[in-house]
Amino acid sequence: MKVEIIDGTLLKKALVGAAKFLEDNKEEVNSLNVFPVPDGDTGTNMSLTMKSSIKQILDLEEYSASKVALAASTGSLMGARGNSGVILSQIFRGFANGLKDKETIDTKILAEAFKQAADTAYKAVMKPTEGTILTVARECGEYGLTIYKEEKDILVFLKKVIEHGNIVLNKTPEMLPVLKQAGVVDAGGKGLIYVLTGAYNALTNDKAIELDFFKSDISKKLIDHGPIETDDIKYGYCTEFIVNTKYNDIDSFRKELSIQGDSLLVVGGEGLIKVHIHTNNPGLVLEKALSLGELNDIKIDNMRYQHNSLISGANYAETIKHDIEEKEEIKEKKKYSFISVSIGEGIDKVFKELHVDVIIPGGQTMNPSTEDILNAVEEVEGENIFILPNNGNIILAAEQARELSSKNIIVFPTKTIPQGISALLAFDENLTVEENSKNMEEAINHVITGQVTYAVRDTEFNNTKIHKDDIIGISKGDILATGKDITEVAIKLIEGIINEDTSLITIFYGNNLSEEEAENLAEKLQEQYDDFDVEVVFGGQPLYYYIFSIE
CATH class of the missing domain: 3.30.70 (Alpha-Beta Plaits)
Incomplete structure (x- = not known):
């Protein structure tokens, strides 16, 4: 079989195949998380981003290569989740730019589009790191440019690019020591290889690709709302x-x-x-x-x-349900509005008490999309909108939402729940945006976060052997404590992150612990650090037994 030209219909088939293959292998990508924690979600985020692309493609009425690529770019841009999803959306954006006004694709156009895809992704990241999905994308693009003149068959061309990409992927542990320590390749890079491989497989297969894997996300679902008062719906x-x-x-x-x-x-x-x-x-x-x-x-x-009626998608259904049940309110313009990402009933309550206007459910394993954040932005009426991602894997999506919106948005690079809470506590309604931004950033830098969870696989980190189901204590990207007992690991973690300036330890306990267990830990900490204040707050967060805020 030889393919020298890809039209829009074939490109659509390739991208659907790419999405399906990534979906089929997302758990393997998830398992490549450097930390052996139960929230490795790179594969899930990339798969959801791809599905958003396919949704846009399937809604097209005509299929030139440029229109298919543009639809994929738009879908991925709005559906991007997590850092890996945002970077993937930028890869699609560059790819679409490379195919602008192109009805069909040959190896030369494809190679140039791959190169532009990588260049666009690099520009989107403030501090690009080698040994990641960016490296794999760049190497694939550059290699494609060196072989397209001799390889006119797109299938041969793609196969060689994928083979080269795999070679580069297997070198990522040499580029990033943290990958080598964990004994894994880069998860995002692996996801990208699955995307390319899925596209290749689809092009070599004469059969149509079943969309069963996709129907749960794009098919219409019957939502039983029950009786709904509709008299007050203005629009x-x-x-x-x-x-x-x-x-x-x-x-x-x-x-x-x-x-x-x-x-x-x-x-x-x-x-x-x-x-x-x-x-x-x-x-x-x-x-x-x-x-x-x-x-x-x-x-x-x-x-x-x-x-x-039937509406599309579970997440969209929940949004519409909220829209239906919400009474039309007259919203007054105000100077400031706050949007915060949160996970856990108790943590939600804390953010509401700190006057957060909209809480976006999300965090570990639940990264909201760019569109989720944009929808939250449209709900608030502040002249200045502060977004608190409270997770390092959500910051890029928040920044992408800021770029897409015309509103004045300030994204604080909060990577943890305690950082988000500290930033809000430092806010003063009477100060300017600049003054508040300075104070809130200082507050973020003065809080230390600790987290206690469990290992999902055997690994070795910083010369410490960790076994599946071990309890681990994490802070600032490092595993500082391991063991079999939650309380013992928590105390050991606290010992490793307090300093001479510490005066307050706040314990947020998760939904898998009782208040009695949290109070027991607090008593032990109070005995050990009698000059500290120790507070216990129900967080209700999943997966993480404790989240500590050290101030």
Whole structure:
């Protein structure tokens, strides 16, 4: 079998195959997490990002190579989850740029698109690290440029690029000592190889790819809302669509639509504008959009009868359910609004008490997408919006949301729940944005976070052998304590992270521990450090027995 040209239909098949192969192998990618903790989610995040791409592709009515690539870019951009998902979305963005205005693809165009994909991803990361998915992407792109003249068969070309990518992937432990210590290759790089391999497999297979793996995410589901009061719904039609356009003044279009309803989301990039609005006149909204270009992926749902209709996707269903049940409120403009990512009933309560406007469920194993964050941004009315990711794997998605929104957004690089809480405690309504930003950043730097969880596999870290199900204590990217007893590991961890400035230890205990167990730990710590204040707070977080805030 020989393939010298890929058209839009074949590219669609390749990308669907890529998504399926990644989905089939996501758990292996998850298992490559450097830390043996129960929240390795690189494979899951990349797979969900890919599925968002495929959703956009399947909604296309015509399939030129450029339009398929552009749809994949838009879908991945909005659905990106975690750092690996955001980087993958940037790879697709560069790939789409490389295929701009191309009806078909040969090896030369494909090689150049691969190179542009890697370049775009590198630019999106402030401090690119070698030995990661970025390295694998760059090496694949550069290698492709060296062989495309001699390899006109795209299947042979792809096979050679994948083989080279695997060689590079296997070298990542030599580039990153932390990978070598853990005895794994880079998870994101492995995920990218699965994407390329899945595309190759699809192109070599004459059979159509079954979408069963995808139906749970894109198929319509019956949601039993029960009786819903609809009299107070001011705008009855949830309207969504995408505009294919060269029009770039997103702000003006957003203002033009703002008088037509509420819950407005208008984002654009690379020739597409995505719109979500609740309105009483979807026809008028669509007419205004048609003046800018062609429309696709149009969805109009009557929210007054939403409980009897079929809606797409579990996450989207929950959003719509919230929209239906929420009464129309007159929102007053204010100077500041806060959005915080949180996981756990008790931690949610703490953030609400600190006046967070919108809490996005998420954290370890549950990284919200760029679109989830954008939807939260549209809910708040502050002139200045502070976003607290509270997880290092969510920061890139938050920054991507900031770039897509026209609102004034400040993303604080909070990597833990205690950092997010400390930042909020340092906030003063009467200060300027600059003054608050400075104070909140200082607060982030003055809090130390410790976490106690369990190992999901055997490994060796910093010359310490760790066995599956061992209890481990973590702080600042290091495993500082291991053992079989949760309390003993917790105390050992605290010993390793307190310093001469410590005066307060706050214990957030998870949903797998009792208050009695947490109080018992607090008593032991109080006996050992009688000049410290020790507080116990129900966090309700899964997977992590304890989260410590040391101040």
